[in-house]
Amino acid sequence: MEIDSVSEAELKENGFRSTRRTKLICTIGPASCTFEQLEALAMGGMNVARLNMCHGTREWHREVIRNVRKLNSEKGFSVAIMMDTQGSEIHMGDLGGASSLKAEINQEWTFTVRTFDGGVLPESTCVVNYDGFAEDVKVGDELVIDGGMVRFEVVEKFGPDAKCKCTDPGRLLPRANLTIWREGHLVRERNAMLPTISSKDWIDIDFGLAEGVDFIAISFVKTADVIKHLKSYITARSPGGSTSVFAKIESSDSLKHLEDIIQVADGAMVARGDLGAQIPLEQVPSVQHRIVHLCRQLNKPVIVASQLLESMIEYPTPTRAEVADVSEAVRQRGDALMLSGESAMGLYPEKALSVLRTVSLRMERWCREEKIHQTIRLPELSTALHERISEQISISAAQMANKLEAEAIFVYTRQGYMATLLSRCRPDCPIFAFTETKSVRQRLNLQWGLIPFRLDFSDDMESNLRRTFALLKARGMMKQGDLIVAVSDISTADMLQSIQVRKIP
Numbered sequence: 197m198e199i200d201s202v203s204e205a206e207l208k209e210n211g212f213r214s215t216r217r218t219k220l221i222c223t224i225g226p227a228s229c230t231f232e233q234l235e236a237l238a239m240g241g242m243n244v245a246r247l248n249m250c251h252g253t254r255e256w257h258r259e260v261i262r263n264v265r266k267l268n269s270e271k272g273f274s275v276a277i278m279m280d281t282q283g284s285e286i287h288m289g290d291l292g293g294a295s296s297l298k299a300e301i302n303q304e305w306t307f308t309v310r311t312f313d314g315g316v317l318p319e320s321t322c323v324v325n326y327d328g329f330a331e332d333v334k335v336g337d338e339l340v341i342d343g344g345m346v347r348f349e350v351v352e353k354f355g356p357d358a359k360c361k362c363t364d365p366g367r368l369l370p371r372a373n374l375t376i377w378r379e380g381h382l383v384r385e386r387n388a389m390l391p392t393i394s395s396k397d398w399i400d401i402d403f404g405l406a407e408g409v410d411f412i413a414i415s416f417v418k419t420a421d422v423i424k425h426l427k428s429y430i431t432a433r434s435p436g437g438s439t440s441v442f443a444k445i446e447s448s449d450s451l452k453h454l455e456d457i458i459q460v461a462d463g464a465m466v467a468r469g470d471l472g473a474q475i476p477l478e479q480v481p482s483v484q485h486r487i488v489h490l491c492r493q494l495n496k497p498v499i500v501a502s503q504l505l506e507s508m509i510e511y512p513t514p515t516r517a518e519v520a521d522v523s524e525a526v527r528q529r530g531d532a533l534m535l536s537g538e539s540a541m542g543l544y545p546e547k548a549l550s551v552l553r554t555v556s557l558r559m560e561r562w563c564r565e566e567k568i569h570q571t572i573r574l575p576e577l578s579t580a581l582h583e584r585i586s587e588q589i590s591i592s593a594a595q596m597a598n599k600l601e602a603e604a605i606f607v608y609t610r611q612g613y614m615a616t617l618l619s620r621c622r623p624d625c626p627i628f629a630f631t632e633t634k635s636v637r638q639r640l641n642l643q644w645g646l647i648p649f650r651l652d653f654s655d656d657m658e659s660n661l662r663r664t665f666a667l668l669k670a671r672g673m674m675k676q677g678d679l680i681v682a683v684s685d686i687s688t689a690d691m692l693q694s695i696q697v698r699k700i701p
């Protein structure tokens with residue numbers, strides 16, 4: 197039986213009740229890419245490592261993937277890997293190698309589509325990746341960088357260059373996203389015609405599939421079609437493959453087709469960074485709430501991302517407002533929280549992760565103690581008998597576990613579907629998900645409340661149960677008399693699926 201050392205230690209130390217339900221994702225960058233740094237993050241509770249293909253070379257990303265895999269096989273972790281595509285929206289170049297540049301109020305900057313020999317840029321110059329930029333932009337337009345972290349006004353145009361004045365000062369980061377606004381509206385022009393998955397993205401996707409990444413997150417999804425297309429591509433390329441596709445909700449277009457997109461995707465991300473640049477900032481919290489709620493209804497895992505602990509890029513303690521924001525995402529019962537710059541290039545990646553961990557634990561406990569289960573109505577998902585049985589068993593198991601105050605729910609599942617249904621019910625106790633393959637185990641590691649184990653099954657449920665009880669007892673993770681609810685979707689000739697209440701012998 198395989199479980200990671202961190203979950204095991206947590207279980208032993210604090211008992212089941214206090215294991216963390218909210219999952220944590222770290223973006224990996226220069227501040228977190230060595231084997232030792234990755235190990236420290238895994239020890240600190242990282243469930244998923246995210247690679248942003250906007251940055252770094254494929255060789256760099258391959259090295260990180262290898263390090264994570266090594267960590268998993270040597271230390272028993274099940275850290276999953278998420279690859280995030282660049283997408284074809286407009287963004288800035290890499291600032292001539294600088295890690296960041298300060299733009300001061302009223303300072304003049306040149307935004308250009310020129311290329312520079314050796315990548316050396318003149319003072320106060322930014323390269324823009326989109327060739328149509330110089331033609332599309334007009335004098336008087338506003339350039340919004342990184343979702344409003346810095347703003348410029350276009351004051352003059354010269355061929356490939358646009359001379360701009362800084363109107364909101366701030367720090368420019370390499371490859372930051374850039375949007376053009378005219379009279380209060382986002383300018384789309386030809387940029388809107390660019391494909392959601394660019395040719396670079398397709399090469400990255402092939403790379404990700406070859407490396408066996410667990411999740412591919414698609415940036416700037418506009419409609420459900422692109423997700424369908426990618427999913428069928430993945431199936432054709434690697435039949436039986438298990439790479440999930442997440443839709444990043446970060447464009448105003450995606451909000452118009454939200455339900456269709458989430459329905460066809462395997463999960464969604466509330467990518468608040470770019471979303472906040474495309475819709476008014478004050479709308480972001482209610483949109484986040486809507487997406488988290490919808491994902492739960494449709495049984496899709498959901499990630500809340502960006503600026504959760506932004507100040508921790510530079511400082512070792514978060515602001516009170518950041519702690520409140522993280523707490524609210526946990527209270528909404530999103531599946532996972534994601535660090536971006538905090539873990540990729542900040543000064544305190546481990547500290548930031550530790551804040552996510554402690555704030556999640558505290559808020560989860562408060563929700564249980566105050567019994568603030570949102571009684572949200574969960575609609576039926578399927579019309580097929582086998583799946584309807586799974587749904588009903590999961591709802592009953594979660595209810596029983598809550599009423600009987602069971603220590604845990606055990607689920608024996610081949611593909612993981614039954615585990616996701618249980619997670620959707622957000623029960624009071626943790627869910628031990630036993631599954632046969634490493635890839636299913638890693639995939640389940642992103643979902644709320646699931647503690648995934650790898651275990652070789654027999655077709656006989658009784659023997660699976662006895663074996664797990666013995667193994668968990670031997671490792672000091674359970675004790676005699678603990679009450680558990682066990683469910684299974686491993687069918688035999690006369691039993692399709694099962695539910696049992698057991699006391700550990």
Ligand SMILES: Nc1ncnc2c1ncn2[C@@H]1O[C@H](COP(=O)(O)OP(=O)(O)OP(=O)(O)O)[C@@H](O)[C@H]1O
Nearest residue numbers: 223224225226248250251252369469536537540541
């Ligand atoms: N692989 C990497 N190499 C170098 N720097 C990185 C890498 N990944 C991230 N960073 C740095 O961390 C910052 C935040 O990373 P992140 O991936 O969250 O960017 P983002 O702009 O929020 O995401 P997206 O590009 O998907 O909208 C980046 O602006 C970049 O400076």
Ligand SMILES: CC(=O)C(=O)O
Nearest residue numbers: 467468469470501502
């Ligand atoms: C994560 C991301 O892409 C965003 O917040 O924009």
Ligand SMILES: [K+]
Nearest residue numbers: 280281282415
């Ligand atoms: K990206």
Ligand SMILES: [Mg+2]
Nearest residue numbers: 446467469470
């Ligand atoms: Mg984004």
